[in-house]
Amino acid sequence: MIGFRDWWQREQPSDAVFETGVRRLLTDPNTDFLLAGHPAVGVCQLRYRYAIWTESEDCWLEDIFVEAGARGSGMGRALVEAAFERARERGCGRVELDVNEANPAALSLYESLGFEAWSDPPGGRNLLMRRRL
Secondary structure (H helix, E strand, C coil): HHHHHCCCCCCCHHHHHHHHHHHHHHHHCCCEEEEECCCCEEEEEEEEEECCCCCCEEEEEEEEEHHHHHHHHHHHHHHHHHHHHHHHCCCCCCEEECCCCCCCCHHHHHHHHHCECCCCCCCCCCCCCCCCC
């Protein structure tokens, strides 16, 4: 997770905050971390919540990161496919994620795995919006 922060060229949250946060999430039954490689060169964080629209849990693929030296090796695809399997095991009706359009490699990967932003009806692309509090 710290590698992902560094890839984004950010300094915050600190390493200590990441460690505390991950330890907290590891005890949360609505969170999973999947690792790829031995030793681990990729990580995927999954979060679950009930959705009225699907009458089931949703799986939110919150974070996925593969170290630079392992990119292009299929680790990212393997992590997403493992996320699909884990979501199915939990009875989830869908998997959702966000991706920055400035990351074309990730966008291409997700589209190749069937993710899409189009919503019909009403027609149009779904957008993730946020506001810091």
